[in-house]
Amino acid sequence: MVPVVVQVLQSLVVLLLSPLxxxxxxxxxxxxxxxxxPSVLQPYRDLAKLLRKxxxxxxxxxxxxxxxxxxxxxxxxTVSAIVPVITNDPLPLACLADLIGGAFVLALAGxxxxxxxxxxxxxxxxxxxxxxxxxxxxxxxxLILVFFTVGVVSASDNPYLMNHAIAHSPYALVLPTxxxxxxxxxxxxxxxxxxxxxxxxxxxxxxxxxxxxxxxEYSGRGYALMKLFLLSTILxxxxxxxxxxxxxxxxMSALVAIPVLAGKLALAGAAIVVLDTSFAKLRFFxxxxxxxxxxxxxxxxxxxxxxxxx
Amino acid sequence: xxxxxxxxxxxxAGVLLDLSGVLILLAAFACLGSxxxxxxxxxxxxxxxxLSFAAAVAAVTFHSVELWILAGLTLALKGIGIPLAxxxxxxxxxxxKRDVAMSTGLSTALIAGGALTAFAYLVTRPxxxxxxxxxxxxxxxxxxxxxxxxxxxxxxxxTVAQLIGWLIVENGVFLGAITLVATFPFIVEAxxxxxxxxxxxxxxxxVSGITRQLAEASSTELRELRG
Numbered sequence: 001m002v003p004v005v006v007q008v009l010q011s012l013v014v015l016l017l018s019p020l021x022x023x024x025x026x027x028x029x030x031x032x033x034x035x036x037x038p039s040v041l042q043p044y045r046d047l048a049k050l051l052r053k054x055x056x057x058x059x060x061x062x063x064x065x066x067x068x069x070x071x072x073x074x075x076x077x078t079v080s081a082i083v084p085v086i087t088n089d090p091l092p093l094a095c096l097a098d099l100i101g102g103a104f105v106l107a108l109a110g111x112x113x114x115x116x117x118x119x120x121x122x123x124x125x126x127x128x129x130x131x132x133x134x135x136x137x138x139x140x141x142x143l144i145l146v147f148f149t150v151g152v153v154s155a156s157d158n159p160y161l162m163n164h165a166i167a168h169s170p171y172a173l174v175l176p177t178x179x180x181x182x183x184x185x186x187x188x189x190x191x192x193x194x195x196x197x198x199x200x201x202x203x204x205x206x207x208x209x210x211x212x213x214x215x216x217e218y219s220g221r222g223y224a225l226m227k228l229f230l231l232s233t234i235l236x237x238x239x240x241x242x243x244x245x246x247x248x249x250x251x252m253s254a255l256v257a258i259p260v261l262a263g264k265l266a267l268a269g270a271a272i273v274v275l276d277t278s279f280a281k282l283r284f285f286x287x288x289x290x291x292x293x294x295x296x297x298x299x300x301x302x303x304x305x306x307x308x309x310x
Numbered sequence: 311x312x313x314x315x316x317x318x319x320x321x322x323a324g325v326l327l328d329l330s331g332v333l334i335l336l337a338a339f340a341c342l343g344s345x346x347x348x349x350x351x352x353x354x355x356x357x358x359x360x361l362s363f364a365a366a367v368a369a370v371t372f373h374s375v376e377l378w379i380l381a382g383l384t385l386a387l388k389g390i391g392i393p394l395a396x397x398x399x400x401x402x403x404x405x406x407k408r409d410v411a412m413s414t415g416l417s418t419a420l421i422a423g424g425a426l427t428a429f430a431y432l433v434t435r436p437x438x439x440x441x442x443x444x445x446x447x448x449x450x451x452x453x454x455x456x457x458x459x460x461x462x463x464x465x466x467x468x469t470v471a472q473l474i475g476w477l478i479v480e481n482g483v484f485l486g487a488i489t490l491v492a493t494f495p496f497i498v499e500a501x502x503x504x505x506x507x508x509x510x511x512x513x514x515x516x517v518s519g520i521t522r523q524l525a526e527a528s529s530t531e532l533r534e535l536r537g
Contacts (some may be wrong), residue, residue, distance in 0.1 A: 289343070300424070300454075
């Protein structure tokens, strides 16, 4: 019974905290830039408003457009179940997929979002879908290689087992393989979440938008689900910090892990805020160089593992 | 899980040296991939700071006073002195912020850098390394840093950027030296160190003189000066 409760609690934590995290990041960036910024509760108000509103669907749209938010949201719930966020004791659903399977599930979500963007034949949707696919075609190989670097260190491809291996051996954390993989992963997180070197999270400017373009046609409830899906991906990336997770399968340790999670999020957020405020957005076709560098670092990480024999 | 146990058997100093090696390689990549000259110099400074940390770790491991001195010198001269001097010369006096002059594209340079790193791993196979090394990964990493510094010298057109490429090569040599041959005579190591730093400072002064006269320090233009 308790593992099931923890499983549900984990998904709920991801679901409820992700809008807050994004808004706290936006607020912190505004403060660094000597502005006040919106309230940290703004995303919740937006979501509540969207859920109350009806949605307008183009009469050209097919079932693909209407179904896509639900598929994308389901994919996101699945990933929140298989990634260790508040406990590193394998949860009942942990056997669903390993990390590569999780990447596939997220890729499926991206795929249906792109289909929905193309479905209404609006120019913005097609533009967003084309850009997102172009970036995805370079981000995915790099992401898989990053999983290889962590897999080499921990001799496993299950996120829970990886977590165990790294949390129990502090040396593994500073191994060259792991450090290179971590830097590459951070670069990919920036890409997948449209942070500053890639895309400007502060506003959606038509000419440069990537993720927002695909969901531009949505309104009301469908948009709320899509929005939540976009907001969530950044929060789940924090599972690479292995400490502070509940170790046993009881409810108490899982509850204690939630404030620790907030601390870890703050740590990762600080790095993102510094990057966001000190760099300029890259020209679109230079994103290939950025992702090429991420791929290269992960590749060097895997190569290193052969030399140090681990 | 057996691999993890094997990892924790490594000494703490070895892990720290490996880690510094990786950070130094990352800084070399950052140098190669940055277009702005002031950022290029800042990454070089960060690389030297990590290198002085590595030298301090080696000093603790080998109980060597000389390495402590070298670590201090590295921090003071290469970590702080050269980046500051270059910044003052280039960015403030010559008002030069950009160095877009590269003989290849940025992605070509990065891919070539990756190929050179792979080559460094190919030539330093783990089987060929001597036994009882403190940090195994440092050997291919320092080789890669040497090659990347050479690559930076090749692809950059600006003379000062080429000089800093040379300093990256020197960092790679130093990193390999403190890990592999800790018994290397101090006077030789310090002599080489000071030679290179003095040489670079003289060349910086020289280049600044040329630049003031010609308003140009690209190596393609400097070729015009031949007699």
